[in-house]
Amino acid sequence: MTYELFLALAAFAFGTVFTPGPNNLMLMSSGANFGFQRSIPHLLGVAIGFPLMIVPVGLGVMQLFEAFPPLTTIMTALSVVYMLWLAWKIANAAPPEDSAAQGRPLSFVQACAFQWVNPKAWAMALGAITLYAASRDLSAILWVAGTYLLIGCFSASTWTMLGQQLRRLLRRPAQLRAFNWTMAAVLVASLVWILLQQA
Numbered sequence: 001m002t003y004e005l006f007l008a009l010a011a012f013a014f015g016t017v018f019t020p021g022p023n024n025l026m027l028m029s030s031g032a033n034f035g036f037q038r039s040i041p042h043l044l045g046v047a048i049g050f051p052l053m054i055v056p057v058g059l060g061v062m063q064l065f066e067a068f069p070p071l072t073t074i075m076t077a078l079s080v081v082y083m084l085w086l087a088w089k090i091a092n093a094a095p096p097e098d099s100a101a102q103g104r105p106l107s108f109v110q111a112c113a114f115q116w117v118n119p120k121a122w123a124m125a126l127g128a129i130t131l132y133a134a135s136r137d138l139s140a141i142l143w144v145a146g147t148y149l150l151i152g153c154f155s156a157s158t159w160t161m162l163g164q165q166l167r168r169l170l171r172r173p174a175q176l177r178a179f180n181w182t183m184a185a186v187l188v189a190s191l192v193w194i195l196l197q198q199a
Contacts, residue, residue, distance in 0.1 A: 001132075001143045009132045013147050016127070017155040021120040021190055022083060023050075024159040029090050029183045030105040031163020032170060038105055039160050045111020047152040050124070051145040053115045057122075058129045058141035079117045083187065086114075091184035120190075124148075 001009070018024075023046045030039040065071050106114065115121045128148070133140035170176040 001140065005132065006143070006147070009128070009144065009147050010151065012128065012131065013151045014155075016120075016124045017050075017148065017152050018158075020186070022086075022118050022187060023114075023121070024155070025183055025187045025190065026086065026090070026106070026114075027156055027159040028163035028166070029180065031160040031165075032167045032176070032179060032183075033103065033163075034105045035167065036160055036164045039163075041108040042106040042111045043156045043160050045106060045108040045114070047156040048108075048149065049112030049115045050121055050152055051149040052112065053121060054125050054128065054145040054148060055141055057125045058133055058136055058144065059138070075117070075122070076119065079119050079122075082114075082117045083119075087184040087187045090187065091181045 027039065027043060027046060030042050065075075128144050129136065129141065133144050166179065170179050
């Protein structure tokens with residue numbers, strides 16, 4: 001990969017991972033509800049899970065969708081149902097004094113698995129492979145995955161820290177409930193926007 005192509009890939013990755021989407025909204029919500037330290041497994045699951053998804057997508061999974069278009073509809077339906085369930089969980093997260101007992105952030109494995117039902121993650125993976133690993137050879141795919149790993153760690157940490165800082169402002173249970181319902185609504189709205197972009 002040339003230096004110029006890598007810079008273009010880095011800019012593409014930066015723009016796609018830092019913009020609000022399901023992962024970032026959930027990380028911010030986790031930071032606000034559970035703090036940074038308890039959200040680290042969730043954070044790492046996002047930062048590592050997406051690059052891990054890029055490799056099989058680049059090596060052949062995207063060809064399955066090209067060969068059998070109904071798979072796209074099935075994946076979209078599963079994504080919508082799962083993300084609506086996550087929005088409900090965010091909206092009903094426990095207030096700060098109860099969160100340790102009643103709630104917990106996503107685990108590393110859950111956050112990794114979420115990438116496979118996240119419409120934005122699919123759009124990012126397919127776009128990055130198409131633009132920066134069109135040959136679909138392993139070295140180009142690994143460059144894409146490695147770039148997303150580096151920038152994704154920074155992005156996931158930033159969104160989680162932002163949520164933790166918001167936690168200081170959300171001291172009363174009513175404030176946190178309002179924040180959680182707002183984050184749930186924004187998550188659903190982001191889902192609608194992503195689906196409209198793909199239509």
